[in-house]
Amino acid sequence: MALVLTEEQQMLRDAARGFLDEKAPVSALRKLRDANDETGFSRDLWKEMAEMGWAGILVGEDYGGADFGFVGAGVLAEEMGRTLTASPFLSTSILAATALQKLGGEAQRQEHLPKISTGEAVFALAVDEARKHGPQKTAMKAEKHGNGFKLSGDKTFVADGQVADNIIVAARTAGAPGDAEGITLFLIDAAAKGISRERTVMVDSRGAARLKFDGVDATGDDVLGEVDGGLASLEGVLNAGRAGLAAEMSGAAQAAFTMTMDYLKERKQFGIEIGSFQALQHRAAHLYSEIELMKSVTLKALQDLDEHYGMAGIICSLAKAKAGEVAKLASQEAVQMHGGIGMTDEFDIGFYMKRIRVAQEMFGDAAFHADRLAAMRGY
Amino acid sequence: MSDLETFRKDTRAWLEENCPAEMRDGAGGEDNICWGGRNWQFQSEAQKTWLDRMAEKGWTVPAWPKEYGGGGLSKEEVKILKSEMRDMKARSPLESFGIWMLGPALLKYGTHEQKLHFLPPITRGEIRWCQGYSEPNAGSDLASLQCKCEDKGDHWLVNGQKVWTSYADESDWIFCLVRTDPKATKHNGISFLLIDMAAQGVSTKPIKLISGKSPFCETFFDDVKVPKEHAPGIGSIVGDLNRGWDVAKYLLTHEREMISAGGGGLFGGRGMGEIAASEIGLEAGRLADPMLRGKIAQAEIDGWAFLLTLERMKDEAKAGQGVGANSSMLKYYGTEFNKRRFELLMDSGGSEALEWEGERTQDGKLARSWLRTKANSIEGGTSEVQLNIIAKRILQLPGA
Structure with a gap:
């Protein structure tokens, strides 16, 4: 494949650049920061982006998405990088959409992907537990409890974790920190009992949080992909x-x-x-x-x-x-x-x-x- | 089957039948190149056979028009031929400054008669050319060159000196930048002249480099008479009189692209990490020297990114996008990267890489190559000149 953007991808880029220059210049981020905005982005703006098909850029057409592929998503990310646009695009439209498209069961897809496409639901991916990235070091426990699991542990540096409606979290169903095996992904309602979140005000003025899971209940239906699916x-x-x-x-x-x-x-x-x-x-x-x-x-x-x-x-x-x-x-x-x-x-x-x-x-x-x-x- | 698939199939069959077994060892080093020329000593019968068969087919220069001895192939077909040759590890049948430099200059600026006269002997490896650009006082400031070329009616009279003429002592002809109008501003009085090295008054002296090798010469012209026409209707100047700088600029861009592409090509063999692992060894699956491991990983990232950039620039050119002056960027980055790569190879080679003679190191092959790379960022315009060009032509910074 030629290492250039296709005509369609170039059109997307040009449209995105025009839109973002007008609606989301750096001054918009400055305003959010100065207002100490807890959401970390403008919901109205996100709605508009969703209407243009951006929120569901990776989501299949069956679920209301644009199905434009990773290059398309990258084009949007790059343009948002130019203007430092604050939005849940990375957490929701790239990370969560990829997780659901690649690992989700049909029921999970039907429940969540349309809401990603419309911009209704914000997701966060909770992986890291220490100051440096290390998915293999995941220590958070997901212990078998009856037919389900109980999740306990701490997560940090969770982008958009302070406002997310749903959280995709990596926890250990087997093995010890450092093992590549025994890691399972769960898709949890952020309002579930036992989750506490602390908004962390970051140097870049974008939304992030530390999360605490204290015996949070999860069922087999909440598993994203396979149990012990691993790294x-x-x-x-x-x-x-x-x-x-x-x-x-x-x-x-x-x-x-x-x-x-x-x-x-x-x-x-x-x-x-x-x-x-x-x-x-x-x-x-x-x-x-x-x-x-x-x-x-x-x-x-x-x-x-x-x-x-x-x-x-x-x-x-x-x-x-x-x-x-x-x-x-x-x-x-x-x-x-x-x-x-x-x-x-x-x-x-x-x-x-x-x-x-x-x-x-x-x-x-x-x-x-x-x-x-x-x-x-x-x- | 599409035309290109048919072409691939036929090409493979032809190569299988015609490429001698000895020429399928993938040897690409400077010592294995077939340069051709009047004085050329073939290293083997197979080398000669391979050259003759490929030249007959026009495939020593597959993209050149057939009437000038080329293969008349399209870009896609050339790509297929190259990939098929790579797959069977076939050596290149012929390399030369005629193919790399003079040919492209003639194809763009030469007359039909000049092309018919000079190109076919290049494609058959009969005439070997060298390049006379730099002078002792004209290096980075090439346009200040002074080699004098006076109009004497039926001939030109050339006096002056060139330096860094690659393999001048083994070449048959030289293409030269000479000053034909000393009164014009420096870029406007230069012409691109073709001189027979056998002419009276031409002499050469090899320059020994830090690698111990002498790929370059000094070339002297003392009252050399160059006929205005080498044969009836075959002018000795390429392009217009006093417009040689246009030809030179075109060729320098071309040369930069080649040098940077060559720098990238070296990456095709064993990776630096793999070489270091075999030389230094692993501990718990990691290179036993952790600091070197980090440096190599960083360099592999940059080298890989550079190769992808070469690919992207090619694809952009095909798609009609991109910036022309990027050849300077590629030349700058590619040569600096190649130097860095060889420093790391020397680091992993340790004291063994320092042996200068003897079979164990093939007479210090790595050490000599390492020293050779230091010229990469000097020849064809120094890194600093490339950075000036980027600042001026791409970034359009003031006063550059």
């Missing part, structure tokens, strides 16, 4: 999230880069545009090259998810690692090249640095994915 089924969902985050970071990095290049062309010091200094030109040209690499791996990861979902692990790690490093560089260079103004809250560039830092950490930073890649390649 493999969870990894598929995480890979989709990683590629989505890579796309989002790619958009954010490109936007920060564009702002920086504009600034280099207008800011004068010593009586001349600072962009004429070779010290800055070479750094800008290097960053340009890195951004081109990031765009290539991100697109490849999304295409592979569409074409060989089960085999896309290594390329998704590649994309997440590369995008994380490049976006970090782009945000750092952006602040440095803007000088003092880049350090002010009034200027938007800081929002990019903050969001990129969070996206970089989520579902594995560059070191996590470099290690994973080395292990997959046998060294």
